[in-house]
Amino acid sequence: MFKIAVDAMGGDNAPEAIVKGVELARDQMPGVEFLLFGQLDKVKPLVKNAERLQLIQADEVIAMGDEPVKSVRTKKQSSLVLAANAVKAGEADALFSAGNTGALLAAGIFLVGRIKGIDRPALMTILPAFEGEHDAFVMMDVGANAENRPSHLYQYGILGSFYAKEILGYDTPKVGLLNNGSEEDKGDDVHKEAHQLLKHGGAQGYLNFVGNVESREILQGPVDVVVADGFSGNAVLKSIEGTAGELLHLIKQTILHSGLAAKIGGGLLKPSLKGLQDKLDYSKHGGAVVLGVKAPVVKTHGAAGPEAVLSTMLQINTMLEADLVKKVQTFVAEHKEELAARVPGATE
Amino acid sequence: MFKIAVDAMGGDNAPEAIVKGVELARDQMPGVEFLLFGQLDKVKPLVKNAERLQLIQADEVIAMGDEPVKSVRTKKQSSLVLAANAVKAGEADALFSAGNTGALLAAGIFLVGRIKGIDRPALMTILPAFEGEHDAFVMMDVGANAENRPSHLYQYGILGSFYAKEILGYDTPKVGLLNNGSEEDKGDDVHKEAHQLLKHGGAQGYLNFVGNVESREILQGPVDVVVADGFSGNAVLKSIEGTAGELLHLIKQTILHSGLAAKIGGGLLKPSLKGLQDKLDYSKHGGAVVLGVKAPVVKTHGAAGPEAVLSTMLQINTMLEADLVKKVQTFVAEHKEELAARVPGATE
Numbered sequence: 215m216f217k218i219a220v221d222a223m224g225g226d227n228a229p230e231a232i233v234k235g236v237e238l239a240r241d242q243m244p245g246v247e248f249l250l251f252g253q254l255d256k257v258k259p260l261v262k263n264a265e266r267l268q269l270i271q272a273d274e275v276i277a278m279g280d281e282p283v284k285s286v287r288t289k290k291q292s293s294l295v296l297a298a299n300a301v302k303a304g305e306a307d308a309l310f311s312a313g314n315t316g317a318l319l320a321a322g323i324f325l326v327g328r329i330k331g332i333d334r335p336a337l338m339t340i341l342p343a344f345e346g347e348h349d350a351f352v353m354m355d356v357g358a359n360a361e362n363r364p365s366h367l368y369q370y371g372i373l374g375s376f377y378a379k380e381i382l383g384y385d386t387p388k389v390g391l392l393n394n395g396s397e398e399d400k401g402d403d404v405h406k407e408a409h410q411l412l413k414h415g416g417a418q419g420y421l422n423f424v425g426n427v428e429s430r431e432i433l434q435g436p437v438d439v440v441v442a443d444g445f446s447g448n449a450v451l452k453s454i455e456g457t458a459g460e461l462l463h464l465i466k467q468t469i470l471h472s473g474l475a476a477k478i479g480g481g482l483l484k485p486s487l488k489g490l491q492d493k494l495d496y497s498k499h500g501g502a503v504v505l506g507v508k509a510p511v512v513k514t515h516g517a518a519g520p521e522a523v524l525s526t527m528l529q530i531n532t533m534l535e536a537d538l539v540k541k542v543q544t545f546v547a548e549h550k551e552e553l554a555a556r557v558p559g560a561t562e
Numbered sequence: 563m564f565k566i567a568v569d570a571m572g573g574d575n576a577p578e579a580i581v582k583g584v585e586l587a588r589d590q591m592p593g594v595e596f597l598l599f600g601q602l603d604k605v606k607p608l609v610k611n612a613e614r615l616q617l618i619q620a621d622e623v624i625a626m627g628d629e630p631v632k633s634v635r636t637k638k639q640s641s642l643v644l645a646a647n648a649v650k651a652g653e654a655d656a657l658f659s660a661g662n663t664g665a666l667l668a669a670g671i672f673l674v675g676r677i678k679g680i681d682r683p684a685l686m687t688i689l690p691a692f693e694g695e696h697d698a699f700v701m702m703d704v705g706a707n708a709e710n711r712p713s714h715l716y717q718y719g720i721l722g723s724f725y726a727k728e729i730l731g732y733d734t735p736k737v738g739l740l741n742n743g744s745e746e747d748k749g750d751d752v753h754k755e756a757h758q759l760l761k762h763g764g765a766q767g768y769l770n771f772v773g774n775v776e777s778r779e780i781l782q783g784p785v786d787v788v789v790a791d792g793f794s795g796n797a798v799l800k801s802i803e804g805t806a807g808e809l810l811h812l813i814k815q816t817i818l819h820s821g822l823a824a825k826i827g828g829g830l831l832k833p834s835l836k837g838l839q840d841k842l843d844y845s846k847h848g849g850a851v852v853l854g855v856k857a858p859v860v861k862t863h864g865a866a867g868p869e870a871v872l873s874t875m876l877q878i879n880t881m882l883e884a885d886l887v888k889k890v891q892t893f894v895a896e897h898k899e900e901l902a903a904r905v906p907g908a909t910e
Contacts, residue, residue: 429801453777457805482827
């Protein structure tokens with residue numbers, strides 16, 4: 215039986231939404247047990263049915279505004295740190311939180327621990343693809359690292375391919391490097407070298423690299439895995455979110471402040487616009503994943519309600535059933551030398 | 563009388579749209595003469611009224627797909643290179659093109675030349691601000707450089723402030739650094755040091771630095787000048803364009819493929835959506851500017867029609883009348899030592 219360690223105190227709607235979502239998940243996932251870490255005086259009264267739920271007292275809480283690395287180091291009795299330590303000790307198989315993303319990253323990297331051979335774990339997110347073969351693609355790193363070396367990006371190509379293949383079920387996932395032009399000599403030295411590694415590196419045969427992609431086109435879905443350095447990946451993700459949010463807000467404002475015709479039009483269009491908003495809501499594809507660590511570590515958004523918690527739990531379950539981490543570990547171990555090989559003339 | 567050197571062959575609709583736009587501009591701008599560089603057998607028949615238009619033969623054309631730096635170096639008889647050389651020789655005061663952006667950048671930097679004291683000229687664009695004090699903000703660098711040092715970003719804060727103040731007429735433009743978090747220790751070393759330079763550098767009193775901004779919020783208009791490194795500035799600009807384009811496309815598709823009610827709704831909403839699209843069309847604010855060179859060098863988008871050419875000419879005229887380049891030159895010369903000062907502990 216799989217065990218998922220849950221930070222019951224993280225997120226805007228915690229612990230209510232977390233407990234509700236976990237109960238929904240428990241009812242749908244007969245093979246999973248949940249370890250809920252939190253302040254029991256708050257958590258316990260919320261539980262309707264204790265089947266396959268373990269409640270573990272955590273005196274402290276890491277808040278959304280807490281400094282990530284510091285809080286993970288100092289708040290040793292927090293729900294997040296205790297949940298991560300349960301994974302580290304082998305008492306649980308995966309870690310879930312809706313709280314402070316940076317703190318979850320730190321807990322994943324420092325407590326759950328890196329996979330041997332993966333230098334810098336990444337934060338991966340799933341985005342909708344509107345015109346491609348598939349309806350979603352993965353992008354990483356979206357912010358675990360402020361700086362990356364070419365070899366990190368190469369490893370992200372491999373990690374992302376594993377996720378797209380094993381979890382999303384894509385046959386031969388296409389990998390693209392987020393860069394400022396399609397030609398292979400585009401970008402700074404890090405991106406030029408990463409391009410060469412992705413193209414000629416030792417993971418050939420597994421890695422289906424199709425070249426550079428630009429941020430303008432990624433939502434159309436030209437590739438299944440977008441490899442980005444953490445700084446620009448983070449900036450691109452946030453500008454997609456910001457632009458989409460601003461636009462939908464403007465459309466609503468425009469309808470609200472226009473004449474009667476526009477108001478009637480808005481009313482008639484509402485179901486269609488709702489469909490569009492659902493398409494944009496990529497949380498239905500699951501939460502953000504810390505890839506490259508020794509267990510599934512998954513973050514759902516801070517405002518998550520019970521349904522989002524449920525879908526993230528289903529995603530974690532898929533990762534556990536597919537034995538994703540083990541497959542990555544085996545691949546990295548078997549390709550150690552090829553992965554360590556560098557392109558001629560590379561600076562690192 | 564101001565003279566604007568025009569690359570009449572650059573852009574998807576050249577030379578027709580360029581000549582038409584120049585004639586519109588000539589009729590509205592009595593104090594300006596236009597030097598049109600192009601293949602005269604094509605350009606001359608398009609001219610309706612030769613008043614204040616000089617036509618100069620250029621045998622070659624730099625195409626959209628040409629390698630920028632190489633084409634500027636080798637196509638010495640191209641319309642762009644001849645136009646840039648006219649500015650260099652003092653025969654014209656500003657350079658306009660709707661063609662290859664990279665080639666215009668190269669022509670601006672290598673032929674028109676850098677302002678003394680500005681290390682790396684930047685490409686600046688104007689974007690709509692939907693909820694701020696002003697209805698537009700400037701962002702730079704959006705792609706002139708693949709890599710930037712902290713001092714470059716510091717200089718962009720100054721260049722952008724000059725543009726926002728002198729050309730857009732903003733009183734005390736607010737400057738923000740595009741970074742992956744609001745705290746001042748966020749980002750890689752380049753952005754951490756740039757933050758300190760912008761905060762404590764010698765341009766204080768002129769530079770109104772308000773801190774980091776994230777790509778998620780910039781369209782709301784929290785600042786008037788967004789300072790970015792060329793790599794992530796380019797990625798953010800393209801993802802804003804891509805997301806907005808994809809969303810409007812999806813709304814149209816949604817209406818088209820929905821039932822009668824949605825179609826009627828779409829029809830009633832059309833005028834309001836058109837208004838929104840106009841707001842998003844930032845080309846009305848003018849073209850992209852190469853800032854930090856010795857004359858106004860301005861690019862309008864490749865698909866520009868006569869109206870877009872006209873509005874870019876008006877923008878160039880404003881830059882000439884405001885004597886922007888001279889003001890920047892004077893400021894940089896007077897603050898040479900303060901601008902060269904580095905923050906303690908900086909790596910460059």
